[in-house]
Amino acid sequence: MLKQIEGSKAIADTVAACRPEVICAYPISPQTHIVEGLSAIVKAGKLAKCEFINVESEFAAMSVAIGASAAGARAYTATASQGLLYMVEAVYNAAGLGLPIVMTVANRAIGGPINIWNDHSDSMSQRDSGWIQMYAETNQEAADLHVQAFAIAERLSLPIMVCMDGFILTHAYEQIDVPEQELVDKYLPTFNPRQILDPADPVSIGAMVGPEAFTEVKYMSHMKNLQALTVIPEESEKFAQVFNRDSGGLVRPYKMQEARNVVIALGSVLGTIKDVVDEMIHDGYSIGVLGLTTFRPFPFEAVREALTAAHNVFIVEKAFQLGVGGIVTENVRSSLRGTATHDQTLIAGLGGRPITKQSLRTYFEAAIDGRVEELTFLDLDKDLAERELLKEKVGL
């Protein structure tokens, strides 16, 4: 049933419908509304058999989730930005221990300088952590991905970050079909943990592993991560059968049939991009869009297949590797190895800078004409930056 609802509230309701048993909360914008919503639900007694723990830090939040998950409870938390970084040690640990924790990352920039607005620097920094990462384009998709996330995580015994753009999605009020309890129950099996702390059948979880087996452990983690590339589409399909709508999966092609130029992006910016692409197609350009729903593990095959006809790809990224360039770009480039397809990177929306249709169109047109550099920062005040750089005598 469609409801006019804030994104965060929709996520809170959705997560509650997934019947988590332990929820850990530490406030950080723009994630706060989600856990506030869940707190209210638990406090009101609407979610039986769920412990809501107000922790003293994100590090503790992830740690509590680790403990809960290892003890066989469905565990959930949400964070963003600095919070994600503060819990990094535990983030890696959760993946290493293979604990199917679901965490919402309400994407936000990382300081310094401190910045509370949206970009993807936070979750992108955790791309090697061993967590599955899925990015929502809309609040509907964000809600749907959370339901799928529990299923995927628990099937694989791997943790998942569901990434949704801070403010842009979390604080947006729109029409959302919040997954109904009945359907969630139909879709999502009860949590059957791979391993559990149980006095009746004790095990020692979290051994120290030395050089003699560490490589094998990591190789196995890698292979298990890759299994997500099979499981995610399966769950997307299963979800569609139950909910009768299409969401999730690895990649989402848009108007790509025989397009010479393909824009690749993830998250909510895909909406703006699609509008621009629609207009450009209308104006005669051969252009399409490839949305990346799953970023970790990276769906190399799916991307390569989708781009068979593409001559140029323009990768729009809300984060980048300082001193290197695009993050997604590198992964796309790996997918395209051996092909003649060119790639160009557009870094956009850093720290919440608006990504306008006009700016995007200008860039795409220039890119199609071969008039852009390999790495472009959208709407960059280059004069200002160069002036300041000179003051700092950088480059002398």
Add this chain to the structure above:
Amino acid sequence: MTTTPIKFYQVGSFAVGNRLLSEEDRSIQSDPNRTNALTSGHRACQGCGEALGARYALDAAMRACNDQVIAVNATGCLEVFSTPYPESSWRIPWLHSLFGNAPAVATGVAAAMKAKGRTDVRVVGQGGDGATVDIGFGALSGMFERNDDVLYICYDNEAYMNTGVQRSGATPPAARTATTQAVGSAPGNVFGQGKNLPRIAMAHEIPYVATASVADLRDLEAKVTKAMSFRGARYIHVLVPCPLGWGSASCDTIKIARLATQSGLFPVFEAESGEVTSSTPIRKKVDVEEYLKLQLRYAHLFSPTRNDAVINHLQEMADKNIRRYNLLNQSSES
């Protein structure tokens, strides 16, 4: 006193067991069928106080709740020597996550148990002094403040032993460590306020706080048993000498712990809801010197020249504890 004095003159109340005692009066460790939560084959150094303390405490915890115990361990010696792949020495469900998060992980386990309606399963968090008073301090304080149903046990060997004996917030003044060498005008660790975690725990007004040592098994067992009778956050701080880090003979581990308590340097007491309810009286008072002399980490206080100023300073600390916790002149012998 938490222990009921048993006048058994031959071995007093202080030996592990006594064939003359009725079964129920014997210590848990004297039971041939004790659970051995931490069993043989672990890789702790010879004479490790922590290995001993952990078995004492967890066996007692298990006895107190029908073996329904899950342990969460911080990184450190105890974790490393008990679970190097491919061998674990634990006989209970056990989880190690990180150095600084054991209290929070324990909270998570306890929350899971509560959510599942398994409140019969009790959670014990444990770690060394580094994990407890330093890196995991925030998590511990959070666990205390929320009054989560976790018994946290700190095995205090007064430095970071696993990494090679560096100073921790629990390292005592004047002690030599790898980062507080016995050189310069004030050799060894500085004289500071110290991080007195039992008192900090008390400040949270949690239901139960106690100190204990491996030198008094019955006291330790009684305290763990008592701790398990409470719900909510509980804290036990156990002094566990480290032959490697303290530069003591492996056979002297218990003796040194005993001297720590009998000198007053390590006061043994318990507190409920923030107030001291009892202390274990000193039976045979010794000067701190007797304790210090057995440990190479204090060797610079005696050689090449005797440093009376520092020794006296340490004695004053002990004397202060004796006054503060009324460790002498209590009426009855334990």
Add this chain to the structure above:
Amino acid sequence: MEKPFAITLSVESSLANHTGSWRVEKPEYVHRMPPCNNACPAGENIQNWLYIAEDGSYENAWHALIQENPFPAIMGRVCYHPCQDVCNRSFLDEAVGINSVERFLGDHAIEKGWKIPAPDVESGFKVLIIGAGPAGLSAAYHLRRLGHDVTVRDATHAPGGMMRYGIPKYRLPREILDAEINRIKEMGIRFEMNTRVDDVHVAMDEGFDAVFLAIGAQLSKRAYIPASEAARIMDAIKVLHDVEEGNQPLLGRKVVVYGGGNTAMDVARTAKRLGAEEAVIVYRRTRDKAPANDLEITEALEEGILVKWLSTVNHVGQHELRIEKMELDEKGFPQPTGEFETLEADSLILALGQEVDFSLLGNSADLDVVDGTMTVDATMMTSHPGIFAGGDMVPADRTVTTGVGHGKKAARNIDAWLRKSTYENTKNTDLVTYEQLNSWYYTDAPHVVRERLEASRRAKDFSEVVKGLDESNALYEARRCMSCGNCFECDNCFGVCPDNAIIKLGPGKGFEINLDYCKGCGICVSECPSSSIVMVADK
């Protein structure tokens, strides 16, 4: 449960890791020599029977005790308990009242009628014991337990020797003496009383395979003391013997006893009980140099016996005697001072020591006698094969307990000699000192003082002066034993091992080291209260 590779491990899988390989030294349980056992003239395993008694297993304790000494009730009264003088507990609080527990066990056995077990097999050997005193009875008892056919001959009409004819009733009630001797009789030992053996060789030729001589030292030593004709001078041994036989000696109102040994004390205290108004002991040296046991001196003094220390008897008259004051020279020997004093005295009893009356042996001149005592070798055998000797007639302390010890030692050697083997005493010589104990584990517990008859009453009759312990006191006292050098199952080793490398075998069975896991840290050794674990090199 499916376990993720390496990260999750099976419980107790570390048992595969045998940390015993780290070890360079290993602990070993030992039985060391407790000072009490070492000091016991009868060679009792005191620590062992105290240990057994501690849980109330009195019968077992008694049986363990009589392995070495058949007279616990007697010992508990007359033994001067050198064991207690060396007890390590005295460094902690006070020595364990071993003697009182021994007496309790002995009395308890009499009360319960516990019997000495019969020998497993009869050896077919016949042994003659000459003398039914402590040494002879002890030898008879031990030989009988070893299966030999034993005959005891004694010139007196009741067995016991000095226990009967030298020790007054107030120290050793005769029903106790009789009870313990009767128990020995019941073992099937032939007693031939009122039978004097004039010739050992002739006696042996009656068909005995070996002989044990234990005729004691019955002859009072004489000293030349100028005396008037009317002076009444008697010897202590005869006085005590007469009292035992019911022949009350005529001692008069005031009695002086000359000597500083136990016999002097006994006879003075006896005189008092016989009605003497005053009994005075004259001794040439000081109290601390007197050979009498200090407890006997104390009891004598409590009963109003006067003692003239540093005095010799110079002349004896009919109703008085003159004593000379002495002083000790640099070497501690008494020297005359020329100062005299007169004491009222109706009689003088000499208690100057005893000698062996070799005339009792008649024609036994081939046996070596040196300085008034019979020479024996380490096996208690005299210069004649098959003839052994012990007790007061051989060089040793002349106490009941020593005699009992001789009897045991001789019996074991006679047994070996008869079987043409040698007796090996596997006595452990590794003596435990107090410093070697971990006294932390012993709670302070002062020992139970045995009740004594009040002095005013006891000097009037022959009631037993020192009372026994009741069961609770005896148990308390037994449990004060620190079990020096021997495991008493306190479980400390089992508890303090950081590696769980001690195996508890169950009640009475002690412990074993699991060398698969023992890292050799030595905590079990340090924390063993009784020093019964030692570290030894490990290959």
